[in-house]
Amino acid sequence: SQQGEEDPQALSIQEGENATMNCSYKTSINNLQWYRQNSGRGLVHLILIRSNEREKHSGRLRVTLDTSKKSSSLLITASRAADTASYFCATGPQVMDSSYKLIFGSGTRLLVRP
Amino acid sequence: NAGVTQTPKFQVLKTGQSMTLQCAQDMNHEYMSWYRQDPGMGLRLIHYSVGAGITDQGEVPNGYNVSRSTTEDFPLRLLSAAPSQTSVYFCASSYSGGGYGYTFGSGTRLTVV
Numbered sequence: 275s276q277q278g279e280e281d282p283q284a285l286s287i288q289e290g291e292n293a294t295m296n297c298s299y300k301t302s303i304n305n306l307q308w309y310r311q312n313s314g315r316g317l318v319h320l321i322l323i324r325s326n327e328r329e330k331h332s333g334r335l336r337v338t339l340d341t342s343k344k345s346s347s348l349l350i351t352a353s354r355a356a357d358t359a360s361y362f363c364a365t366g367p368q369v370m371d372s373s374y375k376l377i378f379g380s381g382t383r384l385l386v387r388p
Numbered sequence: 389n390a391g392v393t394q395t396p397k398f399q400v401l402k403t404g405q406s407m408t409l410q411c412a413q414d415m416n417h418e419y420m421s422w423y424r425q426d427p428g429m430g431l432r433l434i435h436y437s438v439g440a441g442i443t444d445q446g447e448v449p450n451g452y453n454v455s456r457s458t459t460e461d462f463p464l465r466l467l468s469a470a471p472s473q474t475s476v477y478f479c480a481s482s483y484s485g486g487g488y489g490y491t492f493g494s495g496t497r498l499t500v501v
Contacts, residue, residue: 309492315495376480377447378431378432378433
């Protein structure tokens, strides 16, 4: 079964609005990552947050991590039509697991209307 | 810098045929993985490798085989193709040690008829 589950599955907003996507996971992690996938393309790494971090920023992206609730959120501020894509969270290796098995959630489809 | 290169981009196979999906990276990444993505779904891990000569199974390894003889290449072999293996396949690589994002290839769209 997949480790991460995103919520909502689909999100439609107006250009300029903020978009918030949530991710929940089941087991202990070393880090959590967010990726973007434009239709028919490969995934692009957006941001990584380690288990000992609570918040991280990158440009218009803000990621939070709550390890006690096993959840993360991705906020995209001042959205643009070009942000239309699917967004996936992925969890890094479990604590004490020396292998690197990045496990993905099912994704949130974001539509930003011009 | 080419990144992660996957070939072919498209492939149609008949049930029972075998083939190899190629993946090469030029970033000296130790970690490499193969994922499959089915319509409307996330990615599922097939096999992964933490270095040359070391491979292990992911979530959905059945029907697939991998080897890692060099740091650069990580081919995925379909032993006897089945319609259930119709999917988009992605190869990805990363630096070792955790804490690094993966770089993905552009994918191979495989149809098994």
